[in-house]
Amino acid sequence: MTDFLRVALIGCGLISDDHIRAYAAHADRAKITVCYDIDAEKAKSRAAKLNAHVAASLHVAASLEDILADPNVDALEVCTPPHLHPEICIAAARAGKHVLCQKPLARTVAECDAMIAAAHAAGTVLFYGETNRTLPSALEARRVMDAGRIGQFVGIQARFAYWQGGEILNTAWRYDPAVAGGGQLLDSGIHALALLNTLGGPVESVSCYTHRFRPEMGGEDTTAVAVQFAGGAVGSLFSSQAVGTWVPGPLLTVSGTEGALTLGGGAALTLHRPDLPDRSEVLLADDGNQFAAMIGAYLNAVLRGAENLSPGEAGRQDLQLVLAAYQSANEKCQVLLAETAP
Numbered sequence: 001m002t003d004f005l006r007v008a009l010i011g012c013g014l015i016s017d018d019h020i021r022a023y024a025a026h027a028d029r030a031k032i033t034v035c036y037d038i039d040a041e042k043a044k045s046r047a048a049k050l051n052a053h054v055a056a057s058l059h060v061a062a063s064l065e066d067i068l069a070d071p072n073v074d075a076l077e078v079c080t081p082p083h084l085h086p087e088i089c090i091a092a093a094r095a096g097k098h099v100l101c102q103k104p105l106a107r108t109v110a111e112c113d114a115m116i117a118a119a120h121a122a123g124t125v126l127f128y129g130e131t132n133r134t135l136p137s138a139l140e141a142r143r144v145m146d147a148g149r150i151g152q153f154v155g156i157q158a159r160f161a162y163w164q165g166g167e168i169l170n171t172a173w174r175y176d177p178a179v180a181g182g183g184q185l186l187d188s189g190i191h192a193l194a195l196l197n198t199l200g201g202p203v204e205s206v207s208c209y210t211h212r213f214r215p216e217m218g219g220e221d222t223t224a225v226a227v228q229f230a231g232g233a234v235g236s237l238f239s240s241q242a243v244g245t246w247v248p249g250p251l252l253t254v255s256g257t258e259g260a261l262t263l264g265g266g267a268a269l270t271l272h273r274p275d276l277p278d279r280s281e282v283l284l285a286d287d288g289n290q291f292a293a294m295i296g297a298y299l300n301a302v303l304r305g306a307e308n309l310s311p312g313e314a315g316r317q318d319l320q321l322v323l324a325a326y327q328s329a330n331e332k333c334q335v336l337l338a339e340t341a342p
């Protein structure tokens with residue numbers, strides 16, 4: 001087991017900035033040494049910009065094949081549009097490289113299975129790059145629930161609704177469900193579903209309604225999802241890209257028979273109980289840099305053999321829930337996850 005990870009960044013678009021800043025926060029354990037983008041100019045300008053800002057000493061590779069064959073690359077950071085995730089991640093595993101792959105892991109459950117199988121066969125780490133799977137407040141909330149501080153788990157209510165204008169919607173692939181794999185629920189709402197799975201999962205059944213208010217979106221832009229967890233607790237998510245503004249307030253509330261937890265809305269994590277002074281207590285003020293937390297967890301898994309907190313299986317679980325929700329909306333029925341086809 002190595003004690004330093006040399007990482008190749010694949011896809012130098014919008015989200016790659018966050019990954020490079022996150023690696024800069026772990027400079028003692030890892031470094032992005034090379035980047036590649038199908039758009040060579042984009043790769044060059046990103047490398048130059050980031051070299052200037054974080055002294056990353058990035059250089060640009062001519063092809064993905066060069067990176068896969070490079071013995072000085074230990075791992076790939078996959079930040080391309082979703083339709084490319086399976087091919088790149090499977091090729092990386094076969095070349096003996098670890099992978100952190102941005103969400104969504106893929107567009108189908110069968111693709112997820114192939115990615116997971118390739119990593120298992122190669123003995124490499126496949127880490128699902130969903131920041132909410134390693135969010136400090138979510139992990140702490142889970143510990144607080146397991147310690148019984150909100151009593152018996154009753155349900156979760158989540159809201160992930162705002163108009164992400166500007167740069168994020170200038171990426172053409174987001175308007176094309178064939179590339180993106182779906183609409184807003186898969187592109188953005190999946191962050192909230194990852195929290196539902198982390199805190200309440202596994203989900204047994206789902207019902208969903210969708211609508212498109214903004215004609216420029218390729219898939220749906222607004223969704224209401226209702227789930228039932230194993231054990232009986234229930235959950236709901238209102239997710240939208242059509243809402244004109246971000247509404248202050250918690251992203252998510254977890255309710256129990258003796259108390260509740262809120263994520264966001266003033267503090268990262270707050271416990272609410274009738275017996276607390278002021279009926280509430282801030283357990284975590286701030287989540288800090290969520291990408292740095294994610295990369296830290298990834299490096300712990302790769303370099304120290306720690307538990308993988310966000311394995312490929314977690315990506316499969318989140319995707320399966322999104323696809324089951326779409327099936328429910330399309331077929332106008334409740335969908336049991338155990339009965340969904342890969």
Ligand SMILES: NC(=O)c1ccc[n+]([C@@H]2O[C@H](COP(=O)([O-])OP(=O)(O)OC[C@H]3O[C@@H](n4cnc5c(N)ncnc54)[C@H](O)[C@@H]3O)[C@@H](O)[C@H]2O)c1
Nearest residue numbers: 011012013014015037038039079080081082102103104171
């Ligand atoms: N965690 C988050 O909050 C978050 C936010 C935004 C995006 N994402 C995810 O990150 C991924 C990328 O999204 P983005 O917003 O950065 O998109 P983007 O379009 O800005 O960047 C994608 C980059 O991939 C490049 N690319 C396309 N085909 C390629 C290929 N064959 N080989 C190498 N590079 C190729 C493009 O040229 C582009 O530079 C998506 O999976 C998206 O869902 C996550």
